[in-house]
Amino acid sequence: MTDAFLDPLPWLIVLPLAWAAMAFLMGAGRGARLAIVALAMQLFLALILATQVLESGPVTHVVGGWGAPLGIDLLADGLSVAMLLLTQAVALPLAVYAQAYFSREAGQFWPLAGFLLAALNALFLSADLFNLYVTLELLSLAAVGLVALGGKPAQVAAALRYLLVSLTASGAYLMGVALIYGVYGTVSIATLAPLMGSAPPMALWLSAGLMLTGLLAKTALFPFHFWLPPAHGGAAAPVSALLSALVVKASFYLVLRLALDVFPNLTALVAPGLGLLGAAAILYGSWRALRTHHIKRLVAWSTVAQLGYLFLVFPLLAPDGLALQAGVVQAIAHGLAKAAMFAAVGVLMLATGRDTLEGLAGVAHRVPLTLFAFGLAGVTLMGLPPSAGFLAKWLLIDAALSHGQWGWVAVVIGGGLLAAAYVFKVLRQAFLLAPEDSRFQPVPRSMEWAAFVLAAASVVLGLRGVELMALLAQGAP
Template identity: 65%
Template structure:
């Protein structure tokens, strides 16, 4: 069999272009087939990485420092797999959501293809400039997806989002330029030893610029201002893609850099992300508790859940469990948040009401969807058995081993606040509602793709050991 990696990048770009020509109807079918194939490719790649360790590619046979380098290790292949696995049910969901026509549906398929292709390239790029390019592709495709909704509020949110994402990648590019000026290379492999010793001052400035740029793109508190309107306002499949996957792409990049070439420089700063993450958890959860609109509640929950990812930063250097915690949180949040947005979409579609108060009676009308919402909620609350619970356990374990009690308290408090906003919806759903006159039927495909994603996020809590193995250092069992 040929090498799966190039196809993972080429395939989405290919079906995106053809889908644009075919139009939304056949384009959707093509996209679904494309992503299904990508899923298989990602698993094949994971098996190869598992067997042979990290792989390095010289695209076009040039190799660094001249050509483009790709580098795939456990973490990268995990993100590749996650992206395809979450995208597949979401695209099926979107096919049902957009129906066969409509302006929003028309642009969704090509833009989603560029988004996925961009992310796949980002996960494997091995030099800073390439990373910038992929980051920009992902950002622009994401803005396009938000704007494709076409409403005035969506356009305003998209503009805000565009501004944030351009500012973020601008800062990143400036940092890349400074590093290139100081070190003469942008290859991560070559930069490693260069930055390990005495680094020039420009490099420190670059590290700050790039990190802040990525904080902004990941919507870490206090750079989260663009996220709730963008994720809360976009079409449901778009919100799900953005909340579940897109912010994880910039986070992945940040994690990569901080773990690898920036590690010697950022050690004294490692507490900063944790402090911002704590603020994100508390503020985001509180806003979710107060939110009146369902989608906004889910979007604010994303702001909070991102915080957990950053909480582990001061522990990464010494505690192996911290990286596991980050990975479990990334994967389980991606699955659960996609499921939650999807379930929310079904509820809004059927009740025609997007407020929390309008959920009353959903327990009777949409038991399957409510079940999906609840399962996703279990993961977000970090209750067992779920991937979110394992993430929480690992994080507390690592924090306790370091004696970092404030982190433990934030994690526990965050879990309780999450329970508050999740059960706010669930208890409303259980209330008896007056019988409705018009019965809108819930599309089967939408209900089941939401349930599938939610069930996967819970199943991760029982069958997650493969993830831990994938990112474990070679040689460890």
């Protein structure tokens, strides 16, 4: 009894649900302070869980003492724990940032953020396909609520479009789950894995296709990216950061989980196609980022491009695990760097009162720490050493070379150069002299520091790659 009570797994889900409900009752001011304290505890719990998994392998928790197939099992292996650590590590600085950002009008930010994090943690810990569906829906509902938070017509329209894409995608996923249950009579990933033979029935093909298409739409992989720039580019800065850093990674995690554990044979067939879509996303997203004059849209298009790298992993998946490591490191590096970048852009927009690239002239002298944070995050996106982005791209190139697939190497390097082009476009504008009539608003220091901490983490993580690899090796197939 006491063992189950001290287990960090259920607490990672219960704690955000509890502070979300409390924040709804207490209002934004005290809700924010409670959220920050609780998020620090969540980060601590995730670290405890990471040490447990490193020492003794994957951890399971049987919810309420009811085992599968009737009850729900929670499972933490290396991959889940890496994503859990990323979630808590991004959420804590962003909460500090949001407390200052929403000093007057927070709306229901804190309850929605709490539900979002509970859904994310539950998703990473779920061990059956139906539970994953429920967490995916909870995540979408919270994310859509956050996009619509400001209540401006453009934000509500973006939220509605996002919701419809997301619901259609989950509908396709659910149909896939229904077909799998019809064929095998179970939805538990651990039970399904050994049942998958080399000659799967037609229904399984259909089900894999439906689930994969649904999840790709949710991850905003090219050509399903159309909903992302308005939703991420139009929301409040802390919301954009949460969505770009974490929410799209959740559906990517699920694609990876399905590819590794449920449909390994079927994935091998579509993997080259996924890689090509990823390459198209990198080139098209970067090109659109270069062309836009709206600073937040630039960062949102950069997300479309960076998500492409995650799908280059699939044609390179092999027992040596290089590609898997590259994918997870890229997910973590992009998560930290993109949260930092949206946070920094939020500060720049508050300071200048403008949202275009032209409006940035002179910010280098007024908010140098924030611009430094933006630059550091840019270093990770470009993939320069010693950042985590460099580690991810290096692993990807290593995997491509060991398979003799040179084409992917060109895409990775080309994408890095394009990222450099759009990052330097912003930096160049920032170092210009401000026009005489421009006015700068003072910005709370905690916001600048939160952006800086996230950006620094994305660079420093590149030096801690060994621990991450050891973690990922736990429970890998």
